[in-house]
Amino acid sequence: METNHKVYEALKWASSFLNEHNYEETIAQLLMRHHTGWSRSRLFSEMQTTLPAPIWTRFEADVRQAATGTPVQHIIGHEQFYGRDFKVNSNVLIPRPETEELIEALLGKIKSLFLNREQPIRIVDVGTGSGIIAITLALEVVHSHVHAVDISQAALDVARSNATALGAKVTFHEGDLLEPFLAESSEFDIVISNPPYIPEGDRAIMKENVLDHEPALALFAGQDGLTIYRKLIKQIPFVLHKKGLVAFEIGHGQGESVKALLAAEYPAADIAVLNDINGKERIVIAVIEG
Ligand code: GLN
Numbered sequence: 001m002e003t004n005h006k007v008y009e010a011l012k013w014a015s016s017f018l019n020e021h022n023y024e025e026t027i028a029q030l031l032m033r034h035h036t037g038w039s040r041s042r043l044f045s046e047m048q049t050t051l052p053a054p055i056w057t058r059f060e061a062d063v064r065q066a067a068t069g070t071p072v073q074h075i076i077g078h079e080q081f082y083g084r085d086f087k088v089n090s091n092v093l094i095p096r097p098e099t100e101e102l103i104e105a106l107l108g109k110i111k112s113l114f115l116n117r118e119q120p121i122r123i124v125d126v127g128t129g130s131g132i133i134a135i136t137l138a139l140e141v142v143h144s145h146v147h148a149v150d151i152s153q154a155a156l157d158v159a160r161s162n163a164t165a166l167g168a169k170v171t172f173h174e175g176d177l178l179e180p181f182l183a184e185s186s187e188f189d190i191v192i193s194n195p196p197y198i199p200e201g202d203r204a205i206m207k208e209n210v211l212d213h214e215p216a217l218a219l220f221a222g223q224d225g226l227t228i229y230r231k232l233i234k235q236i237p238f239v240l241h242k243k244g245l246v247a248f249e250i251g252h253g254q255g256e257s258v259k260a261l262l263a264a265e266y267p268a269a270d271i272a273v274l275n276d277i278n279g280k281e282r283i284v285i286a287v288i289e290g
Contacts, residue, residue, distance in 0.1 A: 008047040021067035069209040091154035092130040093218040126193035131159030138168040178235040194249035199225040242290040255281040
């Protein structure tokens with residue numbers, strides 16, 4: 001293509017190119033905004049502007065790369081979560097909007113369970129990845145002490161840099177699930193996790209842009225997708241205060257199984273399975289009151 005293009009022409013080409021390769025047309029706008037630095041509304045007012053040639057060249061290259069399956073978040077290097085920008089790369093799961101619903105559900109429970117509480121609320125995020133859950137909670141729960149753990153050193157590097165960039169105070173630990181805390185008899189009021197929960201067999205039906213670009217370690221959990229919940233739930237009683245909350249993101253169809261695993265450790269707990277805005281089972285939240 002020649003290099004003299006108006007913004008709307010460049011977007012039109014990009015949208016149809018992405019569409020032909022079965023990728024979302026909205027990626028075109030994200031890449032255009034990335035290269036111009038424009039807000040969404042500014043973009044609409046600049047449609048008739050001629051794109052400077054160097055911007056066109058970079059935009060075109062990125063659109064072609066996105067059409068090969070590279071996630072747009074990896075091309076631009078970040079993704080929004082709960083209104084904040086988080087750096088991401090191929091060592092971490094890309095934040096998903098469903099996980100914002102997990103945050104919402106937990107914040108609601110915190111308000112009712114820890115009303116009038118004076119001491120800080122002690123929270124641990126297990127399998128923190130890019131750090132979205134831990135960092136968001138550290139910034140949203142005013143009086144909190146947040147710890148986060150991940151088995152991947154490379155993921156922790158991303159999470160630490162996100163915490164620094166966003167000014168969140170989170171203590172990071174390298175380790176397998178709650179293991180770093182078992183020896184030192186730590187105590188938490190809240191255990192939260194969005195662990196890997198996809199059954200291995202689902203690889204066959206997953207999109208290439210996920211399989212080829214996101215870490216398998218963050219996605220898969222054995223034949224039924226429940227391996228991590230089983231192991232984690234057994235560890236929880238060793239670190240959770242007698243009055244506490246457990247909140248998990250889950251996959252559709254896993255609600256009753258995860259609820260049963262929690263009920264085996266906490267028979268008296270009030271355990272709810274919640275759907276996401278698409279009507280799919282997405283959250284299990286347990287209120288434990290001694
Ligand atoms: N806690 C991170 C997130 O929700 C990472 C999750 C994961 O890697 N399974 O994105």
